[in-house]
Structures are given as C-alpha cells and as structure tokens.
Amino acid sequence: MRAFDLYVAKDSRDAVMLLAKHSATSKVKVIAGGTDLLADLKFSAHSPNVVVDISRADELKSITVTDGGLRIGALVTHSQIMKSPVIQQMFPALVDAAHTIGAVQTRNLGTLGGNLVTAVPSMDSGPTLMALEAIASIQGPGGRREVPLTDFFLGPRKTILKADEILAEIIIPKQNLGKPTHFLKFGLRKGQALALVNVGASFWVDAKKNTFVAPRIGLGAVAPKVIHAPQAEAYLEGREITPEAMAEAGRIAATDAKPISDFRASAGYRKNLVAVLTKRALEGAYALAQAKR
Template sequence: MGFHYNAPASMSELLSGIKNADNCYFLAGGTDLVVKIKEGLIAPEFVVDLGKIKELREIADAGLVIIIGATVTHSQLQKSPLIKKYAAVLASAAGQVGSPQIRNVGTVGGNICNASPVADTSPALLVLDGVVEVKGVNGNRNIPLKDFFVRPAVTVLEKGEFVTSIYIKKVQPGEGASFQKIGKRKALAISVTNAAVWLKKDGDKIADIRIALGAVAAKTIRIPAVEDQLKGLVFDQSVASKAGELAKASVKPITDLRSTADYRADVVDVIVEQAMCEAWAQAKGGN
C-alpha cells in the first residue's frame, strides 16, 4: 500500500503542510516506523519526513537546561560534549540503544514518540525532569515528560502535533545520575528492564531524588512514593539496597516473550541499587 511522502525543508513549510489526520505519521530515523509499516501494523496515508529541518537536529546550551532537538540521533547524544558533561546519564542511555547503525539514524524524538515502555532514553530523560516541546496545527505546548506517555505506542500528542525538542535539566555539582539496563545479550538488546536515578546530596543525606523505571508497566514510570521515602535519609549501602527493595515492591511487571514478571521485579531491585550507588558516587565527585 502506498502513501503520500513529504519532506519539508523548513519549519514553516512543515507547519503549513501538516495533515490533521489520524493516518499522518512523522518520520525521523524510521527505525520503528518503517518496521511497523513493513509488518502491516500501521498503514499511513501521509508520511512527513522531519529529516531536512536543521533546527530539529541541534543540541543547545540554555543555561540551566539543555535543549535537544527531536531529530538528534542517539549517536549525537552519545558523543556531544555538552551532554557528556551535564547529562552523562543520557549519553549512557543513548549509547546502549541497539547497534551503531540504529544509533546513527534513530532519534531521541522517535524514541519517546514511539512510546515503548522499554525505550532506553525515556528513564534518563524522566530523571532529568524532561519537558517535551510540541508544535501543531493548533499552536504550541510544553508537556512534562512524566505526563507524555499513555500506553505502548500511545502518547498524549494529538492529531497534527509533533515534538520539536526536549528540555532537560543539567546535572549540577552535588548531583549525580545513572542509567542501568539489563537485556538478554550484551549488544543489540532491547531492555528486559531499565532504570535511571538522579539524586542531589546535602552532606551525607539524599536531599532530593528521582527514579524512573522501564519495562515494568505499560509506560516508563516515575515512582514518587518510593522517592519520598528516600528523601532526607543518610546515604549508605543499606539505603541503596532499601531503594532497590522499595522499587521492586512498587511495580507489577508482566511476563512476555522477553522475560518473566518475577525476573523483571528481581532485576529492578538490583539495577536501582546499582544506579543509586553510581549516582551517589558521582554526586560526591567520585567520577
């Protein structure tokens, strides 16, 4: 089945050409979209290619935040000095997506808009307090990433809306963040479970913390009730271990072709503990 293909060269051309239709899809790297079309899971009538719009491919320093264009690739994130310096957790997550070929074309916007609960950049973006900037036929809006995902393959984006960029907070001195992923093999592995932790220290205490988990629910989630129980505690190995246990107790993963529910829950325990320790070491200036 064919579709109308359009590759606007500028943002204004894109905005004037958007089709306000259910079966209009935006194309970034195509690593999810093309697979879905080939497998007959979707049948677009219009495909709008975002690849020619330069401003969507840029990473910009905006003081306390970094603005990441929607079509920035995983390889760009992995290599960007700005991301490595202020959001190493995101460089790490992007560096664990698929293979070099996938990372060279797959984009951060595609990763979140595909809304897979196993997406690797989502937990890192969530703990960096990501905000999604959206444009569309009816104007612009900013959506906190924690409110962006609905269920697999579904976001809060409406017909004719697309993501232009994602804002993340820089990790400051005295703060640390870590991404952990367990797949079934070392390379080209979709996450069985993944997790990210960001925390801020105040002396020996955890002053603030954000924890995000992937592949344990219908969408990537934050676990605020667990975060609240950890705030104010003096950090040590037993607190990291407690964080893992609390995270495990807070989720109800499913069994599917990649893993069992029990294994996923056990992995959450381990990787949250690891992420806590790595984030704390970073906050202390250990790495």
C-alpha cells in the first residue's frame, strides 16, 4: 500500500471539516470499516494522499425508530443489522441482505454506509433499501440534506456525495415501516459471494381484495447502479396476488434489467436470474405478509 496521511475524525462534523480542509489540495478518501477501501488500495498504484478515518464517529452507529421512520447510522455494521431486534422484527429482508455480505469478519468491519457509498452495482444492501424507498441523509459542512436513494447513485462507484460530504444515515420512511419485504441473492458460491443478481421486493397486501399495494422491486448487479423495476412495479400495482402474476412480474422485471455480460455471467443468464429471483422474492414477501396477519 502507498503512503498516505491519516486524520481521525472525532465525529461526523469533524469528518466533514477534515474533508473540506484537505479535499481542496489532496486526493482524499474516507475510511470507515475499511473492507472496500483497503482491499482496493493494497494492489493499486493510485492512492489517496489523505485518508480520513470516520470509524470513531459514534453518533453514526445507532439504529433508532423515530417519527420520521427507521434511522440506521451509516457506521452501523452488517453484523449489527443482523443482530438488531428492531430490524429483525420489521425487516428480516435487511437481516438476510446483511448476512449475504462477505463473511463474518467483513460483516463485523463493513458498514451499511460503506456498502452504499462504494456504489458497486452488486451491493447487497441496495435492492432492499431501494424497495423500501430509503432516503440517504447526507452530512455536509452546512448541515444535513436528504436525498432518496434512487437519486443517490450515479453509476458504478459514483454517488452524488460531494468531496466534503459523508453519508450519515439511512432512513426508511415511516409509511414503509413493517412493509413485507424479501431479499434474494444469487452468487457463484454460498460463502463470500458477490451477487450475480440480487433482488429486494416489497409490497403491502390489500387484505380484502388480495391485491398488491405499492409494490416496489429493487434490482442489483443488472445495471450500472442499483435500480427499480418500474414496469414490473406498474404491472403489479392493484393486481390480484397470484403465482402467475408474480411469475409474470419476474419476466417483466427481466426486461427492466439492463445487465452486462462479464466473466461471471452472461447478460442473458442474468436476465433469467432476475425473473426467477423476482418471482421468488415476491413469493417470500407474500409469505411474510401472510405470517404477519
């Protein structure tokens, strides 16, 4: 690894100040869990001159339910998500998504914020949060701003974060608390797998009519960034919940997906996985909805 200067931020305000100070003159990177950053820097000839360590900003490490919804601090680790009673109860899909990230060691280090900020299209926390219409709360020198996750990602490894901003919190809005959601991932093996495709599906059930209400589908690894499946969502809205409808939504989601072919899988195979995983994720969310009734 190349040499760099390290500054330790005491809290998120300090972090933003350090970023503002150094980003004008240096190439700056933020380190939290380090699982992505350090792995990237080890064999890279390009290196930041300055690294700002935000891992000690303890105010970004809590999971709380407020009037605004469920707030997850950006420094909450994947292990913390898995063990959070609130999340286990409200969103087992988030627990499942966290569980598929890396392995125990990386889940203990890696943070939700880090997973999102890295903006790799195959990120495992993205699809479920997308399906839950999560909002990114961003800390800048002037304070906080909130941006829907849909607008947070710009492309592979690109987000709207400015040089002097950090992701502070993820907010799942109040209206979606407890919304039945299911996450599925397909990788090349079971342990420590990168997603070929991952899917988060979420909807409310109109109990009288047994129809889909506010269906949302998040897809990972099938576009330059985590995306929604708008056509599949539109197809399901208000439709009666049947296995055929879920299968058809899967097929439509496959047309929403714009995957590439690479050495891990072909685009065509990824589209098939989108269809199968979307169908199964909808089934999983429906099973959860029924179990909750």
